[in-house]
Amino acid sequence: MHAPTPDMPQSEVSSLELVELELALRHQDFIELGFEGSVRKALEHIGGTLLFHMRMNGMADCDWVAAVSLESPEERTLALVVQPTDGGPLRVEDVETSSIPVARIASAYAGLMDRLTGEPDQQ
Numbered sequence: 758m759h760a761p762t763p764d765m766p767q768s769e770v771s772s773l774e775l776v777e778l779e780l781a782l783r784h785q786d787f788i789e790l791g792f793e794g795s796v797r798k799a800l801e802h803i804g805g806t807l808l809f810h811m812r813m814n815g816m817a818d819c820d821w822v823a824a825v826s827l828e829s830p831e832e833r834t835l836a837l838v839v840q841p842t843d844g845g846p847l848r849v850e851d852v853e854t855s856s857i858p859v860a861r862i863a864s865a866y867a868g869l870m871d872r873l874t875g876e877p878d879q880q
Contacts, residue, residue: 774827774834777803779849782838787847792821795847796838800825808835808866817857818842824852824863835863 781799790798793810800807810823821840826833835852837860852860870876 774829775836775849775851778805778825778827778836778838782847782849792840792847793823796823796825799838803827808863808870811859813859815842817859819857822857822859824859824866826867833867835867837863 778799781802782795784802785795785798787795793807796810797807799805804827806826806828808824808826810821813819813822818841819839820842823838825836825838827836828834837850837852837855837857839848839850839857841848850857850860852863
């Protein structure tokens with residue numbers, strides 16, 4: 758993962774994490790692995806964590822959505838991986854800027870999991 762430098766602020770580090778996930782997703786065999794398998798394999802490749810995934814049944818133009826955590830020593834980036842209903846490629850959205858309603862619960866869920874596992878809050 759990428760650490761911030763004096764020339765690269767935290768927001769750019771987050772953007773790099775999202776791009777890294779998007780690239781990892783493009784190299785997955787979606788037909789063979791399915792949505793969850795593709796997301797898990799991409800996260801395994803880049804060192805991220807699947808928080809949860811859920812069927813959306815067309816809500817917000819999504820068939821499936823997964824909330825993921827991309828962590829670096831300095832920051833945790835929460836993102837959504839979205840399978841659109843139109844059959845287009847999987848896309849990655851930062852939960853801070855996503856308009857998908859599930860984005861609102863990703864931060865709360867990550868915080869809950871931190872408490873349950875005894876890890877300190879990272880946000």
